[in-house]
Amino acid sequence: MAILSYSDITPKKVIAFNGEPYEVLSSHVFRMQMRKPVNQTKLRHLVSGKVIENSFHQNENATEAEIETIEARYLYTNRGESWFAEEGNPKNRFSFPEGAVHEQTQWLVQDALCTALLYNQTPMTIRIPVKVDLAVTDAPPAVKGDTATGGTKQVTLASGAVVSTPLFINTGDMLRINTDTGAYVERVAKA
16 A cells, blocks of 8 residues: 655545545645645545545645456446446446446447456446547438538437537447547548
């Protein structure tokens, strides 16, 4: 278990804060006038997804949480729960409340591979790739003269997510999506 000084608490690290695992979303070390430096952080709870702000002072430190990872397959979401199975061990199934992992599962199709983060052998959350390729299942036709609105339209992807794309995208096209921003990146394959 690594002990992190206040200035080592940086984004993407997972720390044990108040006995719970939190992912550091942002950190900013600054000094106010004659005072000692402070690291202002935003932390996201790995289970609930709740974001809190906390200031770590120069004399404070945090313990880096011991996080294990396993490869998992997304199975389905039903009755408010999203279910996953460990890759290579389909009997090891686990679920999360849909609200806690919706930001990730909206970009996953059934049987998609992702990474599950474990804290004390208990699955806490999932991580998905920054970019995923998804097929377009529904795209309205482009109407001539539609470019006055900036030339975009809303299309539905195989995962059920809706994204804004250029007018030339059609049903059946394969698109690359940035999962951090939810934005269309490029068309990978034409239908």
